[in-house]
Every structure is written in structure tokens, then in C-alpha cells.
Amino acid sequence: MRKRGIIILKQVSITILSLIVLLAVVTYAYTRQEKFGQTPSGERLERVKRSPNYRDGQFRNQHHTPMLTEGYTYRGVMYNFLFGKQPRLSPEGPVPTMKTDLLALPPEKDVLVWFGHSSYFIQLDGKKILVDPVLSDAATPAPFGTKAFEGTNPYTVDDIPDIDYLFISHDHWDHVDYETLMKLRPRIKKIICGLGTGEHFEYWGFDAERIIEKDWYESAALDSGFTAHTVPARHFSGRGFTANQSLWTAFVLQTPTFRIFIGGDSGYDTHFAEAGEKFGGFDLAILENGQYDKAWKYIHMMPEEVLQATADLHARRLFPVHSGKFPLGNHAWDEPLIKITALNKSRGLSLVTPMIGEQVNLKDSAQVFREWWTGVR
Numbered sequence: 384m385r386k387r388g389i390i391i392l393k394q395v396s397i398t399i400l401s402l403i404v405l406l407a408v409v410t411y412a413y414t415r416q417e418k419f420g421q422t423p424s425g426e427r428l429e430r431v432k433r434s435p436n437y438r439d440g441q442f443r444n445q446h447h448t449p450m451l452t453e454g455y456t457y458r459g460v461m462y463n464f465l466f467g468k469q470p471r472l473s474p475e476g477p478v479p480t481m482k483t484d485l486l487a488l489p490p491e492k493d494v495l496v497w498f499g500h501s502s503y504f505i506q507l508d509g510k511k512i513l514v515d516p517v518l519s520d521a522a523t524p525a526p527f528g529t530k531a532f533e534g535t536n537p538y539t540v541d542d543i544p545d546i547d548y549l550f551i552s553h554d555h556w557d558h559v560d561y562e563t564l565m566k567l568r569p570r571i572k573k574i575i576c577g578l579g580t581g582e583h584f585e586y587w588g589f590d591a592e593r594i595i596e597k598d599w600y601e602s603a604a605l606d607s608g609f610t611a612h613t614v615p616a617r618h619f620s621g622r623g624f625t626a627n628q629s630l631w632t633a634f635v636l637q638t639p640t641f642r643i644f645i646g647g648d649s650g651y652d653t654h655f656a657e658a659g660e661k662f663g664g665f666d667l668a669i670l671e672n673g674q675y676d677k678a679w680k681y682i683h684m685m686p687e688e689v690l691q692a693t694a695d696l697h698a699r700r701l702f703p704v705h706s707g708k709f710p711l712g713n714h715a716w717d718e719p720l721i722k723i724t725a726l727n728k729s730r731g732l733s734l735v736t737p738m739i740g741e742q743v744n745l746k747d748s749a750q751v752f753r754e755w756w757t758g759v760r
Contacts, residue, residue, distance in 0.1 A: 418524065418561035420554065420583035422628040431579050434598050434630070441627035442579070444617050446652055448681045455678040464713065472710040474717070475760040477534030481740040486544050493641070495735075495743040499535045499708030501558055501648070501671065507745060508638040510547040510609060514645055514669075515558040516567070522557035522709040524622070529557075532716065535708045537740055540566040548605060551576040552647025553620045553631035554583060557709060561587070575603060575611050579629030583622075599632060608639035614658050616649035618682050635662055641745065644696055646670040648705065650681040651688035655695035664697030667735070667745065673706025673719040683712075686722040690730050700748060702735035707756075717756040724754065 423431050436442050451457065483496050488506055497503045498518065505512040518538055522529045540563060549571045552558055565587060574584055574594045581596040595603045597613040604610055612635040620629045634645040635658065644658065644665045659665075670692055675683040683705075684692065693701045706719040720736060727734055736752045737743050744750050 416524075417587065419623050420559075420561075421586040422625055423579045423582045427579065427582055431628070434578055436599055436630065442620070442630050443627075444619075444652075445615050445654060446617070448617055448619075448650065450619070450679060450682065452678055452680050460678050467713075469713065470715040470718070471760070472713075472716060473532055478532050478707065478759065479738055479755050480534055480537050481738050481742075482537045482542075483740055483742045485542055488544075493745040495702070495737075495745055497702075497704070497707075497737050497739055497741070497743070498538055499531070499739045500673075500706070501552070501704045503669075503704070504543070505643075505745075507643075508608070508640055510606070510638070511544055512548045512550065512636070513543070513546045513567075513571075514550045515552055515647070516543075516549075516563050517557060517560040518563045519560050522711060524556055529709050529711060531708050532710075535739055543567060543570070545570045545572070547572050548609075548611070549574045550611070550634055550636075550645055551580055552616070552633065552645065553577065553618060554580055554622050554629050555620065555648070556622065557711065558648070559583065559622070573605060575605075575613075575634065577613060577620075577630030577632035580620075582629070597632075598630065610637045611635070612637070612662070614661075615652075615654040616647050617652045617654065618648045618650065633658070635665075637662075641666050644668040644670075644698060646692075648683065651684050651692055655692040659696040659698075665699065667700045667702060668693050668696050668698035669702045669704055671705035672703035672723050673714075674709075674712035675719070676713050686719060687726055689723060690726055690732065693732055694730075700733040700735055702743070707739065717759065720754075720756050 431437055485496060485504060490509055493507050495503055495505050500517060501515045502517050503514050518540060520531045520536060568589060576596050578596050578598045581594040584594050585591055597603060599613055599615045602610055602612045613632045614635055616631050616633045618631040620627055620631045631647060633647050633649060636643045636645060642665050646669055648671050670689050671684060672686055672689045675685050689703055703723050710716060733748055735743055738755045
């Protein structure tokens, strides 16, 4: 009987081990798909290694940045995600949207149009600009992963005009969408991104001469009167199992008549005040406000920190993004906008809170936006 028990135990062990090996093989094969991109190699890797922000085999933040806040564990966070009582992570019905015809915009109009989450189009001083475009239904590599809220994809690639400047803040899936970018590839003139991120784009067939990748505190003259500066953010990067091989970044875009802080993803830190002092303030700050949690506050700002960062930047207007499309955090889908609107009553900042597709007039600081999320369950 004991011998039979040992045989059964061995068989079970072999079966479990075989399943683990099979899962590892399938996972490895899945991550070899082109959409996962590539980590830097060759001369690009040598340049990465020379960066003062690259140490011990990966890029680092300016200050110590744990993925989880002190007192939280991955096990506890995962348990809460799987079994905890979750708020309204997604709306029950469609999110209200509009649709500005981007192809018919008069060239002299200076506007911004949000696509939800951290994706938006800017037409400014005659140039057409796109930031972190994600026009797909998923924010994960698997099609059955995090799905966009109903109604939040009124735009397709066919609605996007030829782009002068594509800004990529970092390579996470909710900011770099392979399907969107491949369809746009023939119509993008210049790509501006953090050091190392260009490896993905070259691997995907983008011309190397169109890619401008910079380390923090570097600048690129784009055209007459247009300059992009890369400045620090507090986050991380990676599309597969290898993390922090490309640099996450924020941008300062200086045009002939306007200055924008393009924040990407970032926890709160001293870099906002540094940028505010260095560049003398901004006409508009675009900062992430969503998918936050006290458990990971170092890599995503809480709403009160977004307002403080805006003050640090000496920005005249704030456009809070990183919400309204994907349920990637543990808060109610509309909480980011509700909270920042309420908190701002004591601050009195000029908030830009458009619906997806609504036209924002960049040089009209008196433009009023209705609280479109009110009443949406």
C-alpha cells in the first residue's frame, strides 16, 4: 500500500511539473510575438549603459522608488484584487463621448482632443501631435485582458491625420499600442521618446532617422520654434519580463506660442518643482490622475498630489488624464475626476476635463467643461 502511495505521489508530481513546464513554454512562446518589442542592443545598448540614470543593469528613478508602499505586500495586494470588495471599477453603461473631426480642423486652430486614458491629439501652431496613442480595446498584451469601457473608442486610425510629432512617455501597454502604431506608421514624421524605447520602433519597422530618443535633461530641436525637452518622471518600464531597459520620461514641449508639460506616468517627487523652476512655468500641465492606490503611491500620484504637482510646475491649467477608459486600479471608474474636482475647490486651479472627443481650445482659458461623468453609473 505504501509503495502504491509513493507511485501515485510521483505521478502527481510529474503531472504538476509537466504542467508548469508547459505553461512556461507557452508563456515564453507568447512573449516572442513582435508586439512585445525588443530590449536595447548594439550601439543603442552602449548608449544606455553610459546614461547616468542606468545602474546595475537597469534604469533608475531619481530617488528610491519601491513598487509597493511600506506596509503592503504583493500577496496582500493580489488577495485584495481577487477577493476584496471592489467598487464600481467599470461603468454599467456606455461612457458619453463626442467626436471632433480631426481631418477637417482648420490648420490655424490650436486644440487638444482626448481619446481617453493617456492618449490625445494636439494641433498647435500648425503642427499635429499625438501622445501615447492607444485606440484598441485592450490595455494588456492578451485580448482577454483589461478591456476598454463601453463607448470609449469612437476613434479609429482612419480618423487620425498625418502626425508631425509622436510623443511616447514609456513602453507600457496602456501607452504603447502595437496595433495602433503599426497602422499609423506611414503617417508619423518624428517619434520622440526616452532612451532605449527606440529599439521597439526600429524592430517594428520605423525608420531610424525618424526616431529621436533622449535621456533626462536633454533637448531636441524639432522644427523652427519647436523644441522638446525630456525631463524626469517617477515610474518604471517594460513590456515583458525584463523591466526598466528603456527610460520612462516626461516632456516639455515648447512651441512658438505655448509651453506644455506632458507628464506621462509618474509618482510625486521633486522633479515637478525642478521643471517648474527650470522652465519658468507652463500654459498647460497634462498629468496622470487615475489607476492610483495607496499601495503603489510612489509610481502613480494620488489626486491631491496631482494638484500639488501642478502648483510645483507653475502651470496655468491642468488636464488630468489616465482615467476614463481602462480599469487598471482599485478605485471606482469615476473617482479620479470626482476627487480632483472636489479637492480643487480650495485650490482654484483651471481644470480641463473634456469628454472623450471633445475639442479643448488650448488658448481659451475661460472654456468651461461640464462634469460629464455625473449621473453615469
